[in-house]
Amino acid sequence: MTFFIAMFVFFMMFIFKYIDDFVGKGIDAGVLAELFFYFSLTTIPMALPLAILLSSLMTFGNLGEHFELTAMKSAGLPLQKVMSPLVVTTICLSVGAFYFSNNILPYTNLKAGSLLYDVRESKPALLFKEGVFNNSIQGFSIRVDKKEKDGRTLGDIMIYDHRDMKGNTTVLSAKYGKMEETSDKKFLVLTLKEGVSYKEMNENPKDALSRPMIRDKFAERVIRFDLSEFKMNRTNEELFKSNYQMMTISQLNIVSDSLKIKNKKRRMDYSKQLNNSYYSRTSKYLSKLDSGKIELASENYFASLPKLQKLSIIEAATNMARNAKASAEGIQSDLVAEEFSIFRCNIEWHRKFTLSIACLVLFFIGAPLGAIIRKGGLGMPVVVSVIFFISFHILSITGEKLAKEGEMPPYQGMWMATLILLPVGIFLTIKATSDSTLFDMNAYIDPVKRLFARKK
Numbered sequence: 001m002t003f004f005i006a007m008f009v010f011f012m013m014f015i016f017k018y019i020d021d022f023v024g025k026g027i028d029a030g031v032l033a034e035l036f037f038y039f040s041l042t043t044i045p046m047a048l049p050l051a052i053l054l055s056s057l058m059t060f061g062n063l064g065e066h067f068e069l070t071a072m073k074s075a076g077l078p079l080q081k082v083m084s085p086l087v088v089t090t091i092c093l094s095v096g097a098f099y100f101s102n103n104i105l106p107y108t109n110l111k112a113g114s115l116l117y118d119v120r121e122s123k124p125a126l127l128f129k130e131g132v133f134n135n136s137i138q139g140f141s142i143r144v145d146k147k148e149k150d151g152r153t154l155g156d157i158m159i160y161d162h163r164d165m166k167g168n169t170t171v172l173s174a175k176y177g178k179m180e181e182t183s184d185k186k187f188l189v190l191t192l193k194e195g196v197s198y199k200e201m202n203e204n205p206k207d208a209l210s211r212p213m214i215r216d217k218f219a220e221r222v223i224r225f226d227l228s229e230f231k232m233n234r235t236n237e238e239l240f241k242s243n244y245q246m247m248t249i250s251q252l253n254i255v256s257d258s259l260k261i262k263n264k265k266r267r268m269d270y271s272k273q274l275n276n277s278y279y280s281r282t283s284k285y286l287s288k289l290d291s292g293k294i295e296l297a298s299e300n301y302f303a304s305l306p307k308l309q310k311l312s313i314i315e316a317a318t319n320m321a322r323n324a325k326a327s328a329e330g331i332q333s334d335l336v337a338e339e340f341s342i343f344r345c346n347i348e349w350h351r352k353f354t355l356s357i358a359c360l361v362l363f364f365i366g367a368p369l370g371a372i373i374r375k376g377g378l379g380m381p382v383v384v385s386v387i388f389f390i391s392f393h394i395l396s397i398t399g400e401k402l403a404k405e406g407e408m409p410p411y412q413g414m415w416m417a418t419l420i421l422l423p424v425g426i427f428l429t430i431k432a433t434s435d436s437t438l439f440d441m442n443a444y445i446d447p448v449k450r451l452f453a454r455k456k
Contacts, residue, residue: 002054003048007043018116034111038115039112041105041108044100048093052359054366057369059367060368064372083367087363094357098352101352101355102248109245111237113240113243117240137188140225141159143157143159144157152180157172157173157175159171172196178190178191187227189224190222191221192221195218197218201213201214249349252345255345256342259345263338263339266334267335270331347410350414351414354415354418358392364429365428368431395421396416
């Protein structure tokens with residue numbers, strides 16, 4: 001129950017985030033259902049740890065509230081023995097979470113990401129508003145002064161034809177008309193009645209004086225508009241497979257090794273290129289100078305050269321230094337970009353494991369915490385669970401961001417939240433085993449009262 005509640009909450013966050021991309025585009029219900037299904041699956045990595053935390057806290061809170069834990073302990077069952085069946089269940093859930101994260105989630109991310117991209121890129125549905133020019137159809141500007149309740153009968157229609165890209169040279173006007181879509185919804189058929197069309201003859205200057213305009217009256221005219229641009233087109237999913245979130249562990253290993261080899265080769269190649277392009281002549285000259293094969297004419301050899309030759313030498317050296325600097329800056333930016341790609345690849349690799357371990361850690365927080373608090377239901381457990389989950393989520397986001405920016409290694413950033421909360425789980429388990437009054441306020445207030453009573 002808590003798992004589906006958490007999924008619903010995170011799914012509604014997705015709806016609120018992208019609601020503007022769905023409204024007004026006339027997207028089929030089947031496409032929306034497919035998109036919502038895939039995105040509901042992508043919420044599992046966040047919903048499952050929260051569900052385990054909340055359900056374990058509620059379970060042991062109910063047992064403690066109804067003194068069932070007390071009865072079990074009186075019968076000689078320690079808390080570890082009581083928790084052991086649920087520990088096995090949580091381990092099975094963690095193994096399933098790892099399988100989902102490694103095998104199913106990449107496919108789900110691919111489907112959800114590509115479909116969301118197509119939905120966001122699709123054009124809004126064609127909608128005529130009274131008294132407003134509609135430019136949705138390419139090459140036409142259409143205004144309707146009146147629209148009947150049936151949504152198809154139109155009054156006082158004006159159409160500007162801009163297909164020849166010469167301004168408002170062709171205009172159609174009609175008293176009323178009717179619009180309908182073809183059965184395949186590829187064309188919009190607009191039937192105009194009692195209208196006039198105007199066309200300026202400015203193509204030939206000689207005809208501009210004799211025939212400046214052609215006016216054509218008609219009783220009925222049918223115009224077909226192509227609606228193919230309003231139809232949502234599916235992008236090839238192969239274009240999205242390079243995203244690290246859409247890869248399995250084996251694929252991430254291959255990509256990471258390839259990036260490391262490429263980065264190492266680029267460093268070695270640039271060292272050789274720098275030596276051959278800029279340093280080879282200088283090093284050869286200095287080696288000959290040191291060996292005595294060549295000698296300078298005098299110590300002030302450069303000062304003795306003509307001014308024009310000095311300027312030529314200085315300019316050549318300056319250009320060579322600038323080129324070397326630009327080349328070094330370019331290769332440095334490329335190497336930094338490749339290193340950040342390696343970071344992101346490693347982040348996704350560690351993410352496959354953090355979900356499973358987070359389920360275990362949060363269980364060992366929720367179960368003993370419920371035994372200590374001894375409150376069941378959806379009241380206190382929800383509040384405590386939300387506090388711990390928000391802390392876990394903030395730590396996870398902070399660690400991931402630091403890892404993406406290169407401030408810490410990916411393994412430290414991705415495991416930071418787990419390593420911080422693991423001691424909390426161990427501490428709570430120890431306290432619950434020893435029947436600690438950790439959250440009993442009287443345990444903290446009574447010593448203070450006794451201290452003041454002694455002073456009095």
